[in-house]
Amino acid sequence: MIAKLEMLIALAREQHFGRAAESLGITQPSLSTGIRQLEEQLGVKLVSRGSRFGGLTPEGQRALIRARQIVGDTRRLRDEMRASREGLAGHLRLAVIPTALTWASRLVTGFTARHPNVSFTVLSRASAEILSLLDDLEIDVGITYLDNEPLGRVTSRPLYAESYTLICRPDHPFAQGGPIGWDALGAARLCLLTPDMQNRRIINRHFMEAGIGPAALIESNSTVVLVANVLHGDWVTILPDDLARFLCEGKPLAVVPLKSEGAAPAVGLIAPHQEPYTPVLQALLDEAEGLTRPSA
Structure with missing residues (x-):
């Protein structure tokens, strides 16, 4: 079931059967079969089909929301079990606005020095894309502006004020x-x-x-x-x-x-709002908080 829900998430993201299959590392017929099996299991039509992908049905849109929650919870459970067995380990995907890349480097290098079994992929992305990637479970965390445009339901840790x-x-x-x-x-x-x-x-x-x-x-x-x-x-x-x-x-x-006028925009780390966090993600949030905490 989880694999089929991941197929639905990928299809909604890519809006194309071929690209969705490629992103999952499977063939297009396998993807089509998996979506049809998911529809049969749920008893509803999830995808509008014609000669090409025609979008999700209203039922498909509702299923997508639950699919993201279930897949996200499953990944968190897996990470928690791995941490209890191996300590802090795993891979985090971080998307960063281009103007905050130096701060991303500070965060990642400090974190990996303390937790060498955690690896990172760091991507440079626009702020709107970061939110979309979080929704689609394509990244685990982002670094973006906190107070300039709506973020939705996320947890944040301020890093710095931009001058x-x-x-x-x-x-x-x-x-x-x-x-x-x-x-x-x-x-x-x-x-x-x-x-x-x-x-x-x-x-x-x-x-x-x-x-x-x-x-x-x-x-x-x-x-x-x-x-x-x-x-x-x-x-x-x-x-x-x-x-x-x-x-x-x-x-x-x-x-x-440049002469400052008004409040400086705040930039910080954001993650999907969830409790409890996986041990690795909680440690990263603590690391971000430590970057701005005055030294004793």
Whole structure:
């Protein structure tokens, strides 16, 4: 039954029989047979079929909610039994907004130093995608903004408050003074993250509050691309302070603070709301809390 519920989750996620089968490492006929057997067991039609996948039926949508709960509970039970037998061990899948990757590294390296039998997969993803991946059980935890856009029912551990800096070449006029205001950037040659990134939406809001509407002539979903553009051309970009200093270290670039206005966005670790947590996930939540706890 669990394997068939996982088939339903994969099909809802991929919206395509072939891709769903591939994601599970099975053949498409095996997937189709498994879905039909699940329909027979439940006594309802779950999938609208034609020449291609036609979506889930209303009954299929309700079954999907319960399937995610059952599969999630089963995985947690398995992890708890493994921890009782072997100690903290296993694999955690972590999705992170691009601007928080340096903090993800701190969290993961500190955790694995204390728990060497736990491995990680770390993915860079937009905030909306992180929530979708959590819902689909494709990741175990995420690092994202906590208070800027709705998160749904999750458990969170704050990591840091995001402050912003402008990156430019050392000979740029912006590099000659101290902190600069957002209203000074109206004519700047900007390269910024793409609009699907929540960081970009926050930056746009700062511009709007400053009464300006500058255009980003280069957009990318990669912070490395943004810094490379500044390094090789007459561009400026805006990134969180911690990430900016990491990417600019050892390079002929200036990191100039932007004047803060209002509350800084909070970034933290999120996990599906569940009690009790598996021992591994609880340890990771404790690790995140320890990162921000003042040292004695």
